Amino acid sequence: MEADMGMLAIGAGLAVGLAGIGTGLGQKDAAAAAIGAITEDKSMFGKAMIFVVLPETIVIFGLVIAFMIIFV
Amino acid sequence: MLLPEPMSRIVIVGNKQRLDEAIDALYGLKLIHLIDHTTGTDEGFSIGTPRPYSEKAAQRLLSLKAMEKELDINDGTELDVKANAKEIRAKISSDSVEATTEEVFKVLDKKNSIVQKIAEENSKKEELSRISSIPVDLELYRGYNSLAVLVGTVAADPSAAVAGIADSEFFISDNKKVIVLFVKKSEKESALRALTEFEFAEFFVPEGTGSPAAGIAAADAKITEYKVALAEAEKEVSALREKHGNSILLMDEEISIEAEKGGLPLRIATSDYSFVIDAWVPTDKVSTITNEMNTRLGDNVYVELQEDRSRDLHEVEHAEDRFKETPTHMKNGAYVKNFKYPVQLVDTPKYQEINPTVVMSIFFPLFFGLMVGDVGYAIPFIVLGAYGLKTAKSKDFQAIATVLFYGGLWAFVFGFFLFGEMFGMHFVGEMIAGDAAITWQGLFHLDFPEWFVNIFPHTVDALGHDHYGVSKLLEVTMLLKLAVYIGVIHIMLGFIMGFINVKMQHGFKEAFMEKGSWIMIMTGLVTAAWAATEFMIYVKPIEGVVLYALITGVVLLLIGIVLAVKKEGGTAVLEVPSLFGNILSYTRITAIGAGKAGMALAFNYISISMIGLGLMEALGPGLGIIGLIVGILMFSFLHLVVWTLAILSAGLHALRLHYVEMMSRFYVGGGKEYEPLEIKRKNTKIVETEV
Numbered sequence: 001m002e003a004d005m006g007m008l009a010i011g012a013g014l015a016v017g018l019a020g021i022g023t024g025l026g027q028k029d030a031a032a033a034a035i036g037a038i039t040e041d042k043s044m045f046g047k048a049m050i051f052v053v054l055p056e057t058i059v060i061f062g063l064v065i066a067f068m069i070i071f072v
Numbered sequence: 073m074l075l076p077e078p079m080s081r082i083v084i085v086g087n088k089q090r091l092d093e094a095i096d097a098l099y100g101l102k103l104i105h106l107i108d109h110t111t112g113t114d115e116g117f118s119i120g121t122p123r124p125y126s127e128k129a130a131q132r133l134l135s136l137k138a139m140e141k142e143l144d145i146n147d148g149t150e151l152d153v154k155a156n157a158k159e160i161r162a163k164i165s166s167d168s169v170e171a172t173t174e175e176v177f178k179v180l181d182k183k184n185s186i187v188q189k190i191a192e193e194n195s196k197k198e199e200l201s202r203i204s205s206i207p208v209d210l211e212l213y214r215g216y217n218s219l220a221v222l223v224g225t226v227a228a229d230p231s232a233a234v235a236g237i238a239d240s241e242f243f244i245s246d247n248k249k250v251i252v253l254f255v256k257k258s259e260k261e262s263a264l265r266a267l268t269e270f271e272f273a274e275f276f277v278p279e280g281t282g283s284p285a286a287g288i289a290a291a292d293a294k295i296t297e298y299k300v301a302l303a304e305a306e307k308e309v310s311a312l313r314e315k316h317g318n319s320i321l322l323m324d325e326e327i328s329i330e331a332e333k334g335g336l337p338l339r340i341a342t343s344d345y346s347f348v349i350d351a352w353v354p355t356d357k358v359s360t361i362t363n364e365m366n367t368r369l370g371d372n373v374y375v376e377l378q379e380d381r382s383r384d385l386h387e388v389e390h391a392e393d394r395f396k397e398t399p400t401h402m403k404n405g406a407y408v409k410n411f412k413y414p415v416q417l418v419d420t421p422k423y424q425e426i427n428p429t430v431v432m433s434i435f436f437p438l439f440f441g442l443m444v445g446d447v448g449y450a451i452p453f454i455v456l457g458a459y460g461l462k463t464a465k466s467k468d469f470q471a472i473a474t475v476l477f478y479g480g481l482w483a484f485v486f487g488f489f490l491f492g493e494m495f496g497m498h499f500v501g502e503m504i505a506g507d508a509a510i511t512w513q514g515l516f517h518l519d520f521p522e523w524f525v526n527i528f529p530h531t532v533d534a535l536g537h538d539h540y541g542v543s544k545l546l547e548v549t550m551l552l553k554l555a556v557y558i559g560v561i562h563i564m565l566g567f568i569m570g571f572i573n574v575k576m577q578h579g580f581k582e583a584f585m586e587k588g589s590w591i592m593i594m595t596g597l598v599t600a601a602w603a604a605t606e607f608m609i610y611v612k613p614i615e616g617v618v619l620y621a622l623i624t625g626v627v628l629l630l631i632g633i634v635l636a637v638k639k640e641g642g643t644a645v646l647e648v649p650s651l652f653g654n655i656l657s658y659t660r661i662t663a664i665g666a667g668k669a670g671m672a673l674a675f676n677y678i679s680i681s682m683i684g685l686g687l688m689e690a691l692g693p694g695l696g697i698i699g700l701i702v703g704i705l706m707f708s709f710l711h712l713v714v715w716t717l718a719i720l721s722a723g724l725h726a727l728r729l730h731y732v733e734m735m736s737r738f739y740v741g742g743g744k745e746y747e748p749l750e751i752k753r754k755n756t757k758i759v760e761t762e763v
Contacts (some may be wrong), residue, residue: 046417046731057653060660064552067666069420071548 012066019062026055074426077354077401079746080380081107084349084365086373091347092123097368098349101130102750103357105399107350109341113394117341117348126334129327132164133174136324142180143313145320154757155318160326170324172316178715183305190298197291200284203277205246210280210287217525220260222253224274226267227377233266250704324756329751336749352399352746354378383424398423401746408433410461413471414727419741425573426740430503432730435562439726441482442558443664445544446672448495449715450487453480475723488586491540494530495711496672500525500540508677509543515680543663544669549663559658561597563651566737567591573738585639590737591647592632598655600625655734661729664721668714676709679703 034048086094098104109119123569139145203223213221229248234240240263241254251272255263263270273293280287341348355363362375381387381398388396400423404412411433421427444450453476460473492499503514528540531547544551567590603622606612614622629648638646647666686699 046414046419049727050418050731050736053324053724054732056725056728057657057660060663063475063663063667064656064659067548067663068552071545 007071010070015062015065015069017057017062019059019065023055023059026058027052030055074430074470075383076421076423076427076743077746078356078380079105079397079398079401079608080355080358081378082351082353082358082375083378084351084373084375086347088342088345088347088348088367090369090372091120092372094347094349094365095123095336099333099749099751101361101364102748103361104349104749106336106339106749107352107394108339108685109350109668110394113392114348117343119262119338120340120347122337123334123618126331128437129331129334132169133324133327135169136320137201138646139173139176139316139320139559140575141322143317144308145313145317151491153513155755157326157753157756160319160322160756163319163324164323168319172320172323176312176316179305179308183302183309186298186302186305187667188582189565190295190302190498192257193291193295196278197295199276199278199287202250202275203245203252204284204288206243206250206252206284208243208252209283209436210277211282213225213277214279220255220257222251222255222260222263222267222272222274223277224267224272225249226251227271230267230270230272235268237263251718257431268590276751285414287742291726292601301348311687312470320723325753325755329753333752337574341584345561350378350395353748354401373441381423384579385424385577386422396705397744399459399746400743402427402429404429409476410470411436413467413474413729416737418731418739420743420745422740422743425740425743426569426738427731430566431569431734436475436690436726436730437478438483439472439558439661439729440722441484441486442661443722444479444483444668444718444723446493447484448493448711449718450480450483452715453477453483453705453719456480472723476719479722479726489527490529490542491544496669496676496714497529498539498541499544501538504537505547508673510676510680532548545673546568548662548666551665554658555658555661558656558661559655559729559733560594562734563654563737564594566734567594570738573740583636587738589632589635589644590651591640592628593636594632594651595680596625596627596629596632597648597652598625600629601652610707656730657733660725664725668718668721671714671717672711675707675714679707679710682706686758 034044034052037044037048061065084094084098096357109117112118125317150711202225213223226249230245230246230251231242234242237253237255237259239256240259243252244250251267253263253267258605277382278287280290337347341350358377365375388398400421402409402412402421405429408429409431414436415421415427415429415432444453445573449552449612457473457475457480461477463472464470469481487493497515498509498511498513500513500520501511503509503511512518525540529542530543531539533539533546539546542551567587571583571587571591573583582630599621603614603625606618606621607614612618633645633648636647640647682699684703686696686703687700688696
């Protein structure tokens, strides 16, 4: 199947962009709560960070897919 | 090294007469993690009372702190010169604190009384200024037998209302806000009633003679005079700060130590004639402690080993409440201890579990280096990190510097030997027409010696072009696979450590059910996934190794799931896909590297074309040099952007891979750190063997 390079690029862009939006939606709530927690107790930083970065995997998957679309 | 140091619980019993010596000895050992005594745990014993000297120490400390505050001496300062603790003590015992306090507060009292006087004069001035427009001298406001003087503020002009009062004299200020009314004493009540309507509020007129204006002038003169005196007093204060500042800080440190030692009995048990101290100490130091205490106090002390605490949690269940928690003493080496901070950010490890710091110290910089993977970015990281390690005082900056330095070293290794690139450009390789990729060799027409070229892995791409050094963008498939393999190893390591932890805490059977099941699931998943890719992506027939791998994988996976469900319930099934997600999460190592490579490629293309155009004078006469400068500036700035992003993304993602993907497999935390009794001196030092 021959794919048009332009279409591939759009696909890659969508992969990163949509995944990024998803991650952002996920992180916004977690980060807000985490900042609240850290303000109350500084030692919460490590634990709070774990929860904040959890949704980040989604955008990384998007990025990987984008690379695979373009380069593989 | 992987586990916290083994600890033992000892009890030290001694003669109360020699408690002071015992306290000195305990602090001198720097090994005793005290277990606070709680009332009612031992019959006949109660919490001790502070040593007699500690009350005096507390008083002196209070004076010193007051002086520090008044003289604005910062208590956290580290002095350049370390003073001899013995001299300081001699000074303290010759009542130097009291003498200094007296001297300092004499000056401070003088200064404060001047400040007070200035305030008084100022308020007098304010009172006088209210009646300054009323033509009555100050001595006329008081001293009458039959006259009443009403002075106060009003909201409106009451002239008409007071006009009817017989034998009265009325004055109002220019701004119609202040009135003065002289009436007969018998008329005072009715005058006040009349004034009430105008919201009359009486105020005090300062004593004195002459007109109010003259009074104000006199007050001004006095204020000027006092201000001179104040400046002098302030000079004296700063002279005192100069003179006593250091010695106050030194005495503070010394007396704080005394107060701390004196308060120690509040944490231990005492009876009429003896004291009892429960403590955690490193197991291999028990005999050292016993010997040292016996040498110092002879027959007056007895040290007994109560238990060598194992890592079995069942033992904890049977222990008395205050002996349940064993402090965690992490004995990290010189290199590993740099990575204690990121572990501590999550929690202190428990006594009964593997300390993740060692694993963190190996993989954290490795991941960072792999993500950065560029000589050009690595060198500034190393330089900055080394500088930070040497100079940074705060723990946070030390931790950042650690990552930058060791991560930078790995970034250099990977950047040179694996990727062979600097600022996103390979060292070796011809530039290909029509391709955006630039190489250093092509850029400067360099002729590298054979051995240098041979350092870099050599590949030939589909179009027949040679590449020296792995390209982060073209070899993305290989690098993604590499990242997944790293992930498998990393997570597996996490499970293995989890297995060891549970085995230590609850025994082999429990460990096999809880973590062994997951090791099986993981092995099965990886094997089956490998077989699946072989026939699905590379379209190989399902036979031979692929078939065996598939069968083994599926069987292991199923057994693992059955065991896990038995142990954890149905939710274990849901965890399997998330484990798969966790493994794939390591692809971020490649993705971030490739992302940065992509940015660097684009930035190089833009800025180097600009420099090229400048060099060729292609922009027009005279514009070449501008193009050149702009190009170089752009090159520097754009790479600075990539470099800064590298700190954030590579650092945070490397940290996250540890926190989320790995440590969640085995790390529980919630331990208490081992804090032996120890005197921390900043500004004073001990001479010879004296404690």
